[in-house]
Amino acid sequence: MSGSTPRRPRRHDPGRRDRLIDAALTVIRERGVAGTTHREIARTADVPLGSMTYHFASxxxxxxxxxxxxxxxxxxxxxxxxxxxxxxxxxxxxxxxxxxxxxxxxxxxxxxxxxxxxxxxxxxxxxxxxxxxxxxxxxxxxxxxxxxxxxxxxxxxxxxxxxxxxxxxxxxxxxxxxxxxxxxx
Amino acid sequence: MSGSTPRRPRRHDPGRRDRLIDAALTVIRERGVAGTTHREIARTADVPLGSMTYHFASxxxxxxxxxxxxxxxxxxxxxxxxxxxxxxxxxxxxxxxxxxxxxxxxxxxxxxxxxxxxxxxxxxxxxxxxxxxxxxxxxxxxxxxxxxxxxxxxxxxxxxxxxxxxxxxxxxxxxxxxxxxxxxx
Amino acid sequence: MSGSTPRRPRRHDPGRRDRLIDAALTVIRERGVAGTTHREIARTADVPLGSMTYHFASxxxxxxxxxxxxxxxxxxxxxxxxxxxxxxxxxxxxxxxxxxxxxxxxxxxxxxxxxxxxxxxxxxxxxxxxxxxxxxxxxxxxxxxxxxxxxxxxxxxxxxxxxxxxxxxxxxxxxxxxxxxxxxx
Amino acid sequence: MSGSTPRRPRRHDPGRRDRLIDAALTVIRERGVAGTTHREIARTADVPLGSMTYHFASxxxxxxxxxxxxxxxxxxxxxxxxxxxxxxxxxxxxxxxxxxxxxxxxxxxxxxxxxxxxxxxxxxxxxxxxxxxxxxxxxxxxxxxxxxxxxxxxxxxxxxxxxxxxxxxxxxxxxxxxxxxxxxx
DNA sequence: AATGAATGAGTATTCATTCAT
DNA sequence: TATGAATGAATACTCATTCAT
CATH class of the missing domain: 1.10.357.10 (Tetracycline Repressor, domain 2)
Incomplete structure (x- = not known):
């Protein structure tokens, strides 16, 4: 659970919103709309959870x-x-x-x-x-x-x-x- | 908190499983599979929540x-x-x-x-x-x-x-x- | 953070709702309404978080x-x-x-x-x-x-x-x- | 997403701190202290979020x-x-x-x-x-x-x-x- | 000097499921 | 046999604050 996640120092990341949309499509494909959550998308895009709600209102x-x-x-x-x-x-x-x-x-x-x-x-x-x-x-x-x-x-x-x-x-x-x-x- | 819940004294209720399946269909129609929960079905069938897992394994x-x-x-x-x-x-x-x-x-x-x-x-x-x-x-x-x-x-x-x-x-x-x-x- | 919490096996607990209301008063006194959260009340009453929303709709x-x-x-x-x-x-x-x-x-x-x-x-x-x-x-x-x-x-x-x-x-x-x-x- | 945000080109803005304090009072009046957030004040004053922490330490x-x-x-x-x-x-x-x-x-x-x-x-x-x-x-x-x-x-x-x-x-x-x-x- | 982007901790709430009665 | 109570994991979303530009 811990220890396996490498440091992820990526403060400046233009195009992140874009990558998130792609990640969302990946998740929908793999898990269905029902299984598409903020967390899952964030994990797929290797981005912190808070980033989701920064870029999208809902x-x-x-x-x-x-x-x-x-x-x-x-x-x-x-x-x-x-x-x-x-x-x-x-x-x-x-x-x-x-x-x-x-x-x-x-x-x-x-x-x-x-x-x-x-x-x-x-x-x-x-x-x-x-x-x-x-x-x-x-x-x-x-x-x-x-x-x-x-x-x-x-x-x-x-x-x-x-x-x-x-x-x-x-x-x-x-x-x-x-x-x-x-x-x- | 009290007074609004009508009495529901239906301890012996053959055919309840059946009614629950119908209630499930109603809920799926109205809320989609994603919105179909034990609670919603139980409410629709006017049956206690515990009854759901009594009649269905999952x-x-x-x-x-x-x-x-x-x-x-x-x-x-x-x-x-x-x-x-x-x-x-x-x-x-x-x-x-x-x-x-x-x-x-x-x-x-x-x-x-x-x-x-x-x-x-x-x-x-x-x-x-x-x-x-x-x-x-x-x-x-x-x-x-x-x-x-x-x-x-x-x-x-x-x-x-x-x-x-x-x-x-x-x-x-x-x-x-x-x-x-x-x-x- | 862990290890200090003793087991808390208290499945049957009549009067819990009541204790939760008292716990809420304690929290309001100590932290103000603004600092009164489900978590804080649950912690004060030594009760799992889920218990709060079981007993109170909001x-x-x-x-x-x-x-x-x-x-x-x-x-x-x-x-x-x-x-x-x-x-x-x-x-x-x-x-x-x-x-x-x-x-x-x-x-x-x-x-x-x-x-x-x-x-x-x-x-x-x-x-x-x-x-x-x-x-x-x-x-x-x-x-x-x-x-x-x-x-x-x-x-x-x-x-x-x-x-x-x-x-x-x-x-x-x-x-x-x-x-x-x-x-x- | 676009088109709805009116231009807000106000880089040099003396008195902004002042306006922010007034905006804060407005927000407190309307939403209470509990509902007073950086974001709400910034929105009320029509000022970017970052401006809040630039002008106030907390x-x-x-x-x-x-x-x-x-x-x-x-x-x-x-x-x-x-x-x-x-x-x-x-x-x-x-x-x-x-x-x-x-x-x-x-x-x-x-x-x-x-x-x-x-x-x-x-x-x-x-x-x-x-x-x-x-x-x-x-x-x-x-x-x-x-x-x-x-x-x-x-x-x-x-x-x-x-x-x-x-x-x-x-x-x-x-x-x-x-x-x-x-x-x- | 100023700000958009980023982040991690925290919030209320929902829920499938387990369990004691 | 049936059920109300209980629970822990998960969810969407908010926010103060930090930081790179």
Whole structure:
């Protein structure tokens, strides 16, 4: 308990707030929102507890910042994949690889997203984050698909990801491709 | 301090365990898994705190029982809707009404389901519950659709429900119908 | 810090709530309301911290109970002194000895009373306690004096006590007697 | 996070220490000594937190300065009222109007005074302030009354003020006048 | 001369769980 | 069989004060 902690003389530390947000994302991934506490984040970032409440007014603020960052990262991938597609066929491929490679590839972010959904159900501040995020991914899809299709496709992607996230036998890339093709055919 | 507590003389109370599970579901719905505590459940069921640990070995046991019951209720609706369908067309209508009426109709159970998904991500005992549930709804769909279609359809349903649950403008029944038709066409 | 605390195996302890209220009064006397914390009270009563919040919903509740008890004790002395007086002269003597002996005699209760006054200025629950107490002491005085005199006398008593409490040279019994005589002459 | 904080470019600011003392008095009035913190004072004065410990060695120093200023203000009113009185009758009127108008007129200073009394009970530095203050108001009274009368009158004033401060039905000016007349008759 | 950042001790409160009756 | 009392670990958050810039 004691003796193992090396001295930690780090008075001047610009960018600490930033590192704390990253640490929060790590903790949410590993322990869930329910297991995300000031202490756990501080420990993960190797920072004294008091530092948390210096940089953030409340734990909710930390969560909101963390999820905002997560949503921005995922949304960027969406944008990049879809803006790189030159025609509809390429867009379909982009969606498939988005789900197979980006979303399901990293167990990590997948759990994060689901955590965010649930947290948003109780926390209005977080709900704003999810909604902005949903809107942004829909817009990315609308580069290539009409509004109705974009919306439905977005829901299908959500379902495929969630299902795979929770299943013992998640869908293979081939199965993902099949489902999306079928819908978009 | 006195006078406000109504008498509660219920020493012999068969079925109390049962009522506690229902109370747990109520609390999960209203406060989320994170806000579900022995105390809150006991208060909701109007039962002394000590009664909780008398009937359940741990809070996790309570959660598992509660979610098992919830899953059974939802699965039953799935079964009933789909077994009532005489042909594929009727099955398609059944799926549509399942989503529009049963799942989205009651905000209640919708939140409950998402809560379960996330809780399952951390808790192996709960994961078994979700998986049994997923398997069962897939089976119900397989009465009318081939295995691949059933699986994909199940994911689509999930996505539509989740999306609507979190959106400020949830899909209308007409939009739900459109999405499912399109997929099954 | 450790090693000096003897085992404290006291699971069954009826009357604990009561002892906690007394402990709270002790702490208020010694440390002031500002220095009265759950921890300090628990330590004084030699009881685990968790016990405090088991018996009281909040620290304010503890304060209210403690001051209510204090007020009741002081009011009782008032009642006894004054009801023992057979005529007006005896009543005057009773008031004098009340101030000199009972109120100023014990530095203890004197500080307690002033603490209560200030706490009441911010805390409506405590204000109710002070007001009930004021009313009661006025009633006791009204056994022997008309309403106006009772009220004014009550204020004079307050002033004499407060002044003496804070002064480096508090009034002697003779001076107290002189002041009261002069007013009642 | 941004945009809401108005610019505050006040590097050179003589008289800041002074403004901080006034801000402290404001905070004590509104939140009590218990609620008076570096942060609250800095916020009230619209000054960075670090400025507090730059100008004052400790919070106690701030309190002492604040109360000293408060006592000086009240004492000045005492002096002015009483030095304006040309004879004993005028002095009696002066005392009455002191209590009715100056002390009870402004709820403000009334609470402040009582706060000071209690704080003084625990804090020797503050006790010196109250005692100097008491001495000074007694001196003012001694311009017109003998030493014993001055002392007793001072206590009566204290009692009338405290009583009125805490009562739901504070004394009317007429009642104040009656009490003081009776004592001085 | 002045301040934003940092920190560690402390606060009220919640809670799962244990235990004596 | 049932329960009120008890407990210790944990939680979010506050704050006086120190320090590097």
């Amino acid at each position: 734990l909710d603020e930390v969560l909101a910042e963390a999820f905002t960052r997560h949503a921005a990262l995922v949304a960027r991938v969406f944008d990049e994949r879809l803006s790189a597609a030159r025609d509809r066929d390429a867009a379909v491929e982009a969606v498939i690889s988005l789900v197979s490679d980006d979303l399901l590839g990293s167990q990590h972010d997948l759990v994060l997203s689901v955590e965010l959904y649930v947290a948003a159900a109780r926390n209005p501040a977080l709900r704003a984050v999810t909604q902005a995020w949903m809107a942004r991914s829909r817009q990315a899809l609308e580069r290539h698909f009409d509004a109705t299709t974009a919306r439905e496709l977005d829901a299908l992607i959500e379902g495929l990801v969630l299902h795979s996230a929770l299943s013992t036998d998640p869908m293979t890339p081939g199965q993902i491709r099949h489902a999306i093709y079928r819908y978009l055919s | 809070l996790d046991e309570v959660l598992a029982e509660a979610f098992t019951r919830h899953a059974a209720l939802v699965a039953r609706v799935f079964d009933e809707r789909l077994s009532a369908a005489r042909d594929r067309d009727a099955a398609v209508e059944a799926v549509i009404s399942l989503v529009s009426d049963d799942l989205l109709g009651s905000q209640h159970d919708l939140v409950l389901s998402v809560e379960l998904y996330v809780a399952a991500a951390r808790n192996p005992a709960l994961r078994a519950v979700t998986q049994a549930w997923m398997a069962r709804s897939r089976q119900a769909l397989e009465r009318h659709f081939d295995a691949t279609t059933a699986r994909e359809l199940d994911a689509l349903i999930e996505g539509l429900v989740l999306h609507s649950a979190l959106s400020t403008d949830p899909m209308t029944p007409g939009q739900i119908r459109h999405a499912i038709y399109r997929y099954l066409s | 620290l304010d509740e503890v304060l209210a109970e403690a001051f209510t008890r204090h007020a009741a004790l002081v009011a009782r002395v008032f009642d006894e002194r004054l009801s023992a007086a057979r005529d007006r002269d005896a009543a005057v003597e009773a008031v004098i000895s009340l101030v000199s002996d009972d109120l100023l005699g014990s530095q203890h209760d004197l500080v307690l009373s002033v603490e209560l006054y200030v706490a009441a200025a911010r805390n409506p629950a405590l204000r109710a306690v002070t007001q009930a107490w004021m009313a009661r002491s006025r009633q006791a005085l009204e056994r022997h004096f008309d309403a106006t005199t009772a009220r004014e006398l009550d204020a004079l008593i307050e002033g004499l006590v407060l002044h003496s409490a804070l002064s480096t040279d508090p009034m002697t019994p003779g001076q107290i007697r002189h002041a009261i005589y002069r007013y009642l002459s | 919070l106690d120093e701030v309190l002492a300065e604040a109360f000293t200023r408060h006592a000086a203000l009240v004492a000045r009113v005492f002096d002015e009222r009483l030095s304006a009185a040309r004879d004993r009758d005028a002095a009696v009127e002066a005392v009455i109007s002191l209590v009715s108008d100056d002390l009870l007129g402004s709820q403000h200073d009334l609470v402040l005074s009582v706060e000071l009394y209690v704080a003084a009970a625990r804090n020797p530095a503050l006790r010196a302030v109250t005692q100097a203050w008491m001495a000074r108001s007694r001196q003012a009274l001694e311009r017109h009354f003998d030493a014993t009368t001055a002392r007793e009158l001072d206590a009566l004033i204290e009692g009338l003020v405290l009583h009125s401060a805490l009562s739901t039905d504070p004394m009317t000016p007429g009642q104040i006048r009656h009490a003081i007349y009776r004592y001085l008759s």
